Amino acid sequence: MRNQDFSNIVIKNTMTSKKEKVIIDSSRPTAIYVCGITPYDYAHIGHGRCNVTFDVLVRYLRANNIVVKYCRNFTDIDDKIIARAEKEFGNANRYKEIADKYIDAFTQDMNKLNCVTPDFQPRVTEVINEIIAFVEGLLDKGVAYVVDNDVYFSIDQWPTYGSLSKRNIEELLVGARVSANEKKINPLDFALWKGSVKQTRRETQTGDFAQDDDEGMFWQSPWGMGRPGWHIECSVMATQYLGMVDIHGGGMDLIFPHHENELAQSEALLGGEPVRIWMHNAFVQINNEKMSKSLGNFFTLRDMFTQYDPMVIRYIMLMHHYRTPIEFSVEMCTMAQSTYNRLEKIFGTIQSIKPATIHMSTTSTAGATNTTDTNNTAETTSTDSTSKTVDAMSAALADDMNTVAALGILFDAIRDTTIFEQEKEQIAWFLREVFGLLLVAEEKESVELSHEMQELVAAREEARAAKDYKKADEIRAKLQLLGYEVQDKKAK
């Protein structure tokens, strides 16, 4: 049997602008790398979207018995973190405390969104030696050069530069020349290693340098004291923790320059195809005045959580295809809240049962194992039967993670009581395990009845008045399925 096989799961690859099959290789886990945060402030709604997008992907692959290794980094040394330490403590050297504080806050936010914990969450400051070795490798290959205490990647040595972002190099050059850094050969060259400015100054004045004043903020390297450039860390960590990356994720804002630079570095040193599929999620916008006023202009997840259940925020992400922008508004959140509450009423007391099979995601058994690699397999039992609804929802996700189509299938199933009764435990499993919706049974305050509900309630009243109890009971069953308990006042 071949080790490597294509699955039936396709993802739109930013590199080729085509939907491409995810490779499943039985000899190794499927490797997913997602660019993490720079922890200098609370995570905002855009971070939430990115991480929910890739969380559903990881959950979905694992639900298909595909072994996944998932890595997400923290950029825990950066000018913004240092500036924040200066602002919060009046002491730039306390940047580590800032990084720790916001990494903790981020972890709490991700837990609230019910995102699985990645297998690896490396920090830049843990891989400085590996970064230095990677930069030395690039110098050896002749694609990088040293100026003073800095090291730059030379894009002139890398003809395919711009292939991921489809940027026009000539146009980019026009923009780059405006803020030209005369140290660089080409204005588009980017830093792999940034020498300490203080050190450079002292070195030129005195001809030598001792331990830098800002101990702990800079590291000794063959090029003097300094820090890594931003892009190099992801090349290093992906190589270090995963090797070849099957799916590399991030927000669309990272395509250029971050991922373009990462790709150039990794290809130049490692050769071959370091990333098979580049997957990018769209933006989050908040154009709604009412919402902007209530939340200020920086939409942190924790601000959102004070007004909405984190599961409602997660549900909003699922309501949109990951490549479609989300425009948050109070109206949309209220609508999502009521739909999510309805799902909780329907599924809250229903246990999750894993279907015997779900949509055939692999063309062969290669790569599919029975290991319990997921962090979220707890408390699910399985069954011999297979839900057609779950199969169809799974097929929707196999087509470039179409969560919107999957939700459409869900609501059709809920409407059809005959299907729903037989399959509800399996649907509950899919919603909890793949969509990551907690769906807990909880008595919520009464929600406003939708137009559809109001009509059903009115129709039932009519049937009762006409003493058509059979019809009244049918409508009551329908209402129950939609999550509403009907209580009749005793007739006098």
Ligand SMILES: [Zn+2]
């Ligand atoms: Zn990155």
